[in-house]
């Protein structure tokens with residue numbers, strides 16, 4: 138199940154990552170806190186989350202149809 142997961146930065150800024158595995162890394166390979174806030178993936182395309190708060194590598198991977206970290210790694214390797 139793909140979902141969005143929050144990463145909290147300084148000054149309470151939030152960045153939302155796409156996580157294909159709720160206990161694993163985001164598509165950009167960043168490891169997020171297991172207790173970070175989650176949102177449904179649909180919030181990414183609806184009005185839920187501002188575009189500036191989305192992780193761009195995660196967004197690009199997801200729009201390419203990548204929904205697993207392994208597939209994303211292969212995509213990166215291919216473009217090398």
Ligand SMILES: [Zn+2]
Pocket residue numbers: 153154155163164165166167192193194195
């Ligand atoms: Zn990300």
